[in-house]
Amino acid sequence: DQQVKQNSPSLSVQEGxxxxxxxxxxxxxxxxxxxxKKYPAEGPTxxxxxxxxxxxxxxxxxxxxxNKSAKHLSLHIVPSQPGDSAVYFCAASxxxxxxxxxxxxxxxxxxxx
Amino acid sequence: GAVxxxxxxxxxxxxxxxxxxxxxxxxxxxxxxxxxRQFPKQSLMLMATSNEGSKATxxxxxxxxxxxxxxxxxxxxxxxxxxxxxxxxxxYICSAxxxxxxxxxxxxxxxxxxxT
Numbered sequence: 575d576q577q578v579k580q581n582s583p584s585l586s587v588q589e590g591x592x593x594x595x596x597x598x599x600x601x602x603x604x605x606x607x608x609x610x611k612k613y614p615a616e617g618p619t620x621x622x623x624x625x626x627x628x629x630x631x632x633x634x635x636x637x638x639x640x641n642k643s644a645k646h647l648s649l650h651i652v653p654s655q656p657g658d659s660a661v662y663f664c665a666a667s668x669x670x671x672x673x674x675x676x677x678x679x680x681x682x683x684x685x686x687x
Numbered sequence: 688g689a690v691x692x693x694x695x696x697x698x699x700x701x702x703x704x705x706x707x708x709x710x711x712x713x714x715x716x717x718x719x720x721x722x723x724r725q726f727p728k729q730s731l732m733l734m735a736t737s738n739e740g741s742k743a744t745x746x747x748x749x750x751x752x753x754x755x756x757x758x759x760x761x762x763x764x765x766x767x768x769x770x771x772x773x774x775x776x777x778x779y780i781c782s783a784x785x786x787x788x789x790x791x792x793x794x795x796x797x798x799x800x801x802x803t
Contacts, residue, residue, distance in 0.1 A: 583728070606790045617691070617780050617794035618731070663731065667790035674721075675792060677730040 577601045578666050580678035587685050593651040595681050597664030604666040609638060609649045612661045654685045689715050691783050693795035700771055700802055708766045708798045710781030716761035717783030721792060725778045737764045771802040
């Protein structure tokens, strides 16, 4: 049973437009969420995170929104750049519990010039 | 930022042999290190959690006798795939976390294992 779901395996966006990547989770104990970016044959690199006490966190072009009641979070990238093309993984953690990260399957973002 | 290295980046071995993969935290001490496995177009699946100086905790379905993990120091953890088989071919990624902050993990670049 997948506790973290990224239902869109791929997303294609034009350069300069907004990219919105979605993530849903089922475990109500999750209280910390992270987004990672991954290039082929490389390890994931941390992008941005959000604690469950917040509903928004912004860092430059990246903003993560958290809707706890819907168990849904999203990553907004604006403006999108060709260098943003990668696979984006959503991850969740229960800080009060095991603290292990549970990953979604990822969404491959392609930003077209 | 925190840097984690893995060695080797790519390894090809024959079926039945053992392969050791090293994971090092270069500029910080990692109380906890994690080993993941990723199949093509799949999520990162946690294999085991390794704490310095103690036995690793394996996830359900992961054979501890096949995937030996040693966390000998605060900067080094090793994963040994024993008696490798072609189905063990995968991308193995380690991560390291600071004490008390296991939710903030820094990932290594991964190791591509191919068993022929």
